[in-house]
Each structure stands twice: as structure tokens, then as C-alpha cells.
Amino acid sequence: MDAKTGANIKIAKLTLGDKSWSFPIYDGTVGPSVMDVSKLYAETGIFTYDPGFTSTGSCESKITYIDGDAGVLLYRGYPIEDLAEHGDFLETCYLLLYGELPTAAQKENFDDRVTHHTMGHEQMMRFFQGFRRDAHPMAVMTGCVGALSAFYHDSTDITDPTQRMVASIRMIAKSPTLAAMAYKYSIGQPFVYPKNDLDYASNFLRMCFAVPCEEYKPNPVLARAMDRIFTLHADHEQNASTSTVRLAGSTGANPFACIAAGIACLWGPAHGGANEAALKMLGEIGSVDRIPEYVKRAKDPNDSFRLMGFGHRVYKHYDPRAKIMQKTCHEVLNELGVNDPLLDVALELERIALHDDYFIEKRLYPNVDFYSGITLRAMGFPTAMFTVLFAVARTVGWIAQWKEMIEDPHQKLGRPRQLYTGSPRREYQPISRRK
Ligand code: ACO
Numbered sequence: 001m002d003a004k005t006g007a008n009i010k011i012a013k014l015t016l017g018d019k020s021w022s023f024p025i026y027d028g029t030v031g032p033s034v035m036d037v038s039k040l041y042a043e044t045g046i047f048t049y050d051p052g053f054t055s056t057g058s059c060e061s062k063i064t065y066i067d068g069d070a071g072v073l074l075y076r077g078y079p080i081e082d083l084a085e086h087g088d089f090l091e092t093c094y095l096l097l098y099g100e101l102p103t104a105a106q107k108e109n110f111d112d113r114v115t116h117h118t119m120g121h122e123q124m125m126r127f128f129q130g131f132r133r134d135a136h137p138m139a140v141m142t143g144c145v146g147a148l149s150a151f152y153h154d155s156t157d158i159t160d161p162t163q164r165m166v167a168s169i170r171m172i173a174k175s176p177t178l179a180a181m182a183y184k185y186s187i188g189q190p191f192v193y194p195k196n197d198l199d200y201a202s203n204f205l206r207m208c209f210a211v212p213c214e215e216y217k218p219n220p221v222l223a224r225a226m227d228r229i230f231t232l233h234a235d236h237e238q239n240a241s242t243s244t245v246r247l248a249g250s251t252g253a254n255p256f257a258c259i260a261a262g263i264a265c266l267w268g269p270a271h272g273g274a275n276e277a278a279l280k281m282l283g284e285i286g287s288v289d290r291i292p293e294y295v296k297r298a299k300d301p302n303d304s305f306r307l308m309g310f311g312h313r314v315y316k317h318y319d320p321r322a323k324i325m326q327k328t329c330h331e332v333l334n335e336l337g338v339n340d341p342l343l344d345v346a347l348e349l350e351r352i353a354l355h356d357d358y359f360i361e362k363r364l365y366p367n368v369d370f371y372s373g374i375t376l377r378a379m380g381f382p383t384a385m386f387t388v389l390f391a392v393a394r395t396v397g398w399i400a401q402w403k404e405m406i407e408d409p410h411q412k413l414g415r416p417r418q419l420y421t422g423s424p425r426r427e428y429q430p431i432s433r434r435k
Helices: 040-044 080-086 089-098 104-115 122-129 137-151 161-187 200-209 220-232 240-249 255-266 274-285 288-299 320-336 341-354 357-361 369-379 383-406
Strands: 010-016 019-026 064-067 072-075
Touching: 010 040, 019 040, 072 080, 072 089, 072 320, 080 089, 080 220, 080 320, 089 104, 089 161, 089 200, 089 220, 089 383, 104 161, 104 200, 122 137, 122 161, 137 161, 137 255, 137 383, 161 200, 161 255, 161 383, 200 220, 220 320, 220 369, 220 383, 240 255, 240 383, 255 383, 274 288, 274 341, 274 369, 274 383, 288 341, 320 369, 341 357, 341 369, 369 383
Parallel strands: none
Antiparallel strands: 010 019, 064 072
16 A cells, blocks of 8 residues: 555545545555545544445455455465465465465474464363353353463563464464364363374364264365365455454454454354354255245345345355355265255255346355355254354454554554434433423
8 A cells, every 4th residue: 555655645535615625545456445534533523424334444454355346355365266276274374474375394384383282271171161061152162262361371462573473373273172172062072182193174173073982084075175164264354353353452452352352243143153044044945946935035125034145245246265165065065975955955046046136136146154054064063163163264364464453553443433313412300300
């Protein structure tokens, strides 16, 4: 952005009555330009009004780029398709954190550091015992990740770059361990400790599905699928949970607390909870012949029903992650020999919706969550775990964005304003005089 150099700055003019003001326009490397309104209130006495922040850029970032109209997602400039196809999740983590793809030596060192931080503090195990067994694992994740700041105090000084990086590695390494523990706790099985000779995804699957009484052999097709699902969900620029992490971080809160805030936000059905909701919906539809009934409901303005896994705030074209997810879904079902009738419902629903005027006009396409539920269910995860897996994957995005924010010299405490439409000042009435 030319915000710093001030070179070739374009100007937007705002005129109100007989006064006018100029505001600089900055160009990104690609994508829409932004108008810098940071001095708007100081100069004009008015605020911008943008519920849902649909026209607001909240920060400068070099991490992720989305072109929602073209269906493009780039991490540090690299297309998601290439990273998911040719790389692995830890390579993506390195890329998001450091800005460049690692050399072989850097990758080996990074993998080693993450692997050797996967164990949790032994006292964390006791922390779990305080939860009910039937607690939603997202509730458990939110609590346990928040609690990490109590266990790893030596990496909570956000002014120390070394501590920031240690906290980042710890978060990436420990979130699958905590997620697997949340799952094991919910089904009453013993926790499985991480195993350092396994790759990130295989290790996670083992921590979820191994039991002490049997030998566990990771399935490479499932591990690859898990790894790819993590890569697809690793970051997505300034979405609701990432913005939550940045906002929390802008106060100087420690990284573990910020990520816990992000996890709480991700839980909502309009965000990370959509894969759970999409699978539930496919189950409710049940068979291909009932699809028209549900499509009709989705189009009815008087019915609050929406096709879950369809539509996206940013993608007004096919979500590029959904295509990879669809392929991964087929690979997993083939490997496991699963013939899931919900996949037939999903494929037919997608086909019908893509040809329906309502969805075409509103530019509603399947998003990444549409196929992830079927895939994860086939892999053995209960629906309550879906959003937890999303949180494991997104941890790196949150932490990379948090780090970028802390290291940004223009960073400020996040504090939006409002259009107040409540009562103006009025006189307090003692209760005896109220009617
Ligand atoms: N089914 C039916 N109609 C829909 C859907 C849907 N899934 N999504 C949007 N619409 C309609 C809306 O009713 C609205 O119609 P209107 O113009 O007649 O009022 C129009 O399309 C625009 O919808 P908005 O909600 O205003 O669009 P927004 O960008 O705010 O919403 C959202 C995006 C929340 C994702 C929405 O598409 C949705 O609810 N989808 C289902 C939930 C889902 O799959 N979420 C996952 C998002 S991906 C992620 O978090 C990883």
C-alpha cells in the first residue's frame, strides 16, 4: 500500500453543503482500493455507517487475498489449489507465519519445532475433568485454549518477538492435541498422547481414533484428506473470527486469549458452524426426491430456512475450496468404501441449485462447508467435532493475523463507533413518580 510512502496518492472528495474534504485512496497490490477515512470524524464530525462491515477495510494485510467474484483464494500470493495439491499443512503454516515458502531445511526445522510442542501441560488433563462429558467440544475448546495462557505464561509477553513466535508455534502444535482430548473426553476414552514420528495430520487422527488396546495404523489417504482440509481452512482474510482475534489482540490481550475469542466466534452457524448445519440439513432432506421441497423453502422470503453450505459473504462465485473439498470427499468415500446416500443428495442439490434462477441471480454457490461434513463424518468424526476441526486449521490463520497486527506500526486499539438512535438525555424520575 502506498499509505506509508505517500507516493501517487489518489484523492476522494467529500462535499457536504458548502464544505469539502479530501481523503486519500490507497491501492493494494491486487484487488479493490481503499479510501482512508481515519480522519473523517476529526475533520467532519461524522462517522461512516457500515453494519456488517461490508464496505470497510479494517487493516492492511499481506497474508491472504480473496477475489470473491472470480473465486480466487491466495495465501501469500499462492493459489489455494496449488498449496492443497502440492504442499502440506505445515508448509502452509510456515508460509502464513513467515511470508515465504520454506526451503527443505527450514521446513524440516519448522516441522520439528511444531512436533516437539504438541504435548500439553500434564495439568491440562485435569482441566478437562471439570467439564461435563456431554459438553459441546467447541465449549471445551474455547475454555481450554483460553486456559493455555495460565499454563504458558512464558510466552504471553506480546512485546517480545521471540515469545510471539513461541506462542504461535505452541498454538499450532497444541490445538490438535486439545481438540483430540475434547473428543476423547466426550466419548469417555483415555487421552492419547501425541507421537513424534507421525506427520501433523496422522498424529491428529491417531490422537482422535487410537485406543490403548489396539495398534493404530494411520491411513495415508485419510491423513492426506485431513491435511488438505486443514490447508483449505487455514486462513480467510478478515472474516468474523479473524476480525475478533484482531480486535481482542488490539487491546494487548495475550495470544491464547485472542485465539479463544476467535474460537467462540467461529462456533456460530453463519460461520464455522455451517458444516455441522449443512450435514444436518442434508440428513433432514434425506433423499433426492425431497430436494425440490427444500429448494422451494430456501427461496420463500417468508421462510427463514436457508440452504446451509450455500452462499458466502465474499464469494459470489464457486468457492475454490468447495471444489477441492468435493474431490477430497470422493477420495475419502472411495477409500473407505462408504456409499453415503447424503453424497447423492448433496450432488443433486448442488446441480439443481446451480441451475436455479434464484441461486444464479443471488450468486449463491456451494461453500467449503457443503462437502466437508460428509467427508468428516465418513472419517469417523461426530458432527459436534466439525467446527473444532475448523478451529484447529484456522489457528494458524488467526495467529498469523494476530502477529501481523502486533507488528504493524499503524496498529491501534479497535473501537468502532455507532449511529445512536436511543433516547436523548432525559431526567431521572424516582420510582414513586413513574407511571
Ligand atoms: N439459502 C437461501 N438463500 C440465501 C442463502 C442460502 N444459503 N444465502 C443467502 N441467501 C439469500 C438471502 O435470503 C438474501 O436474499 P434477499 O436479497 O432476498 O434478502 C440474499 O441471498 C443475500 O443474503 P445475505 O444473508 O444478505 O448475504 P450475506 O453475504 O450476509 O450472507 C451467509 C452470507 C451468511 C454465508 C449466507 O449466505 C448464509 O446464511 N448461508 C448459509 C450458511 C453458511 O453456509 N455459512 C457458511 C459460510 S462459509 C464459512 O463460514 C466457512
